[in-house]
Amino acid sequence: MAKRNQKKVTKPTLQEQYQSCPRANFFKRLGAYTYDLFALAALLMLAVVFAIVATIIANKVGLINLDAYKDTAEYLSHSGVFAAYLALVIVGFYGYFWSKGGQTIGMKAWRLRVQNSDGSNISFTQALIRLATSAFGLGNIMAFFENRNAFQDLWAECEVVVLTQELSNWKGFKGMAFMDQDKK
Template sequence: MNSINYNDFPRAGFRRRMACWMYDFLTAVAVYMVAGAISFALFSLFANYGFVDFGEYEHLIDVQQNSLLYSSLVYGWNFFWVAFFFVWFWARSGQTIGMKAWRLRVQNQDGSLISKTTGIKRLLPTLMGLGNLAVIFDRKNKLSLQDRVTQTEVVLLPIEVSRAKNI
């Protein structure tokens, strides 16, 4: 297989998308936790150097949880890395870890890889996976909410193609 035409593959159905979602949800939780550990380590470092005012609080976690600014920075950092995880994998290969396991690929409707901008646009209508519910009602086209908004599709790769890509 010298050249693979990704435009020839069928679109993925709801059950396979949701199975993939479970894998990717667990991976996203792990990314969030690692980002959280790093963000709190950085927050602690800034506190040790005097950049964080403890005010009336004794513990650093209380400072962070009771400050809109600090909480926004910490949680924003964490969510940024989860978003980066999805966008980077989608734009790089069209597949996250869960998508590889379930042989799915996100792509433009012409079969080409999506851009980072398109990946960012896919994040909000994905609605933590709920955008895939649209596939249940669109059995003919099998397009989710995020597919429709960004003119993309999620296709099911044949085993042979999936194996060939891993070599």
């Protein structure tokens, strides 16, 4: 019996699948940004509760004096440290999610992912650059044009792509480890 010449069909590697995803348009980015605002609002509420409790405790122990203020909220509203603390919470939220998995909660819902052009996660430094140059989301206006990066993506040398359903549901992403997985 003659053997058939069967061509071996190679499945693209995970890195190639990430690289082949199209760039996200303005409306998908806006949807993810809106979802993230709700998640970030909840996180900021928890951060404020923590700050209020810490301020009350500091007042009781005598580290600070709240007598000149109407209440704890007025004290915190005049505090530059409190504003810096909230900014740090926001930077930590985006920096962590973008650098560890490439997706925030809103990006996961809209199947978006921020990545380097080779499909790998961006670094925390890239996340900081991206956040600093985003102009509170206005940098996404450049994404109105077909297959274009937003302003912050150009500065951070990364891209936001729309994942396929299969890639979006895949639970095993761990940074560049996927490159080693395909070799096994």
